[in-house]
Amino acid sequence: MKILSITTATNHLSVALNDGDKIWEKNEEDHRNHSEHLDPLINELLKENDLTLKDIDRFAVAEGPGSYTGLRIGITTAKMFTSILNKDLVGVSTLAALANGASDGLIVSELDARNKNFFAGVYRKADGKLENLVPDGHYYLDDLMNKVKDLGLSEQVIFVGSPIEKYQDEIKDLLGSDNFTQDAGDNQIHAGEIGKLALDKEAVDPDKMVPKYLRRTQAEMDWHNKTGKAFGPDSDYVEEV
Amino acid sequence: MTKKDVRILAFESSCDETSTAVIKNGREIESLIVATQIKSHQRFGGVVPEVASRHHIEVITQITKEALDEANATWDDIDAIAVTYGPGLVGALLIGVSAAKATSMATGIPLIGVDHIMGHIMAAQLKDEIEYPALALQVSGGHTEIVLMKDPIHFEIVGDTRDDAAGEAYDKIGRVLGVNYPAGKTIDEWAHKGKDTFHFPRAMMEDDDYDFSFSGLKSAFINTCHHADQIHEELDKYDLAASFQASVVDVLSHKTIRAIKEYKPKTFILGGGVAANHGLRDRLAEEIEKLHADIKPKVILPDLKLCGDNAAMIGAAAYNLYQAGKFSDVNLNADPSLELPYAESMLK
């Protein structure tokens, strides 16, 4: 099965073709938005492998968390490909893909959302298998570390994703241990890992896929706090006229 | 031999409407789908960009299929994919741009990036044939411009707003009057029930350029309301609306008529969201009717449902670009501050 994978969740743009055990991957450090570079990169990858989009069986995309605008570029692209070409669409957690690229062990997969806020999940990776221990969410550093501590494990904790250097002392205090480290790899999300995780996942309806932001917008929270009203389903707010 | 029809599938997502359409030969609407988010943004009293982007991605694949279905078309019938790539909210624009590029890649159909303002002006093409040179008054929440066109793809802005756009002023005074966003339609209705009793300023009306300024009017309006509040005086909201609208319409029509006299266009076009304003439509039609037959242009006021943001107007503008061979690549990016393609000066 040929899987084409995309991540635009962070500054690191990555696309990959997974076919059996073989992976062809292209990466680009791209500090503006990915709109300009994603499609040309996909075209390059296809061309080098003598393929067209029609030859792809399944499209996989990092579904979040991550940069809101970034996520939407990749997901919109994957939604349109699969909707038009009638192919499988699979969403893969950005944090699971990040963890899957790290060393084996207990992994805190995290993206720094500033002010000691993190998009994070805790995973265990062993023998090529990934298990989720703490669900992906938006956490304060102390919450997140408490959840890790509650797992009651004695092994080394591996952080993968954003650099944790500046939180070193706090993490040590919160965990009550200095048995933790940043992953030795490049700490980036690789589309090839998305492709691996996409193999066993069930395909979803392209019309229904939206990013997993894991966080409401500030405007919505303010409205909710001010009015006390509950959030309706998103479809309540959009109507065809 | 009959010339082959050209069908364009267009995307528009620059603000709070997600829209798709199939347009035949730049003139005929075969389908038009508009998913509006007004209900969502009414919670916040105005468009919240991040919320707008979130809604766009929810509906984009669905409304693409609907546009094809309603036109009874398949991808084989489509000759180009068009998309608004600016100006607008960057996150919102990116949904349409990403979708259009992916569509072009998946189908092999060529891509055309379209300027949103060019689209608003070309809504006129869906109503009647535009004869060139043409002159447009383009009025919306973000723009107030007088635009000269020597042909369907070359534009020159001869007048622009120095501060607030007219539509923006409507929304701001709407807030003072407690009118829910978007305020334009309600203010227009109230204005018809009141009289111009406040005589707000007509900024720059007698200047000899074609530029506009609406911030002075907005301040005068707000000061009048605040002052009344302080002395516990109740002002008539219909008269307030009528006075505000009279000032806006006076300035817009005065400058437009002067521009028509100077540039002598064959067609006059009103475009943009504020083109739905009845006070403005009636006044411009009336003033142009009074002109001498030698310089009286044909007037095209777009259909009310095509004044707001929609993909049909983008498909109409894209047809002109298609005919001129102006295509885009898959590295097309959203440009939130895109400006109309500038023509060689027609000002002599």
Ligand SMILES: [Zn+2]
């Ligand atoms: Zn508009």
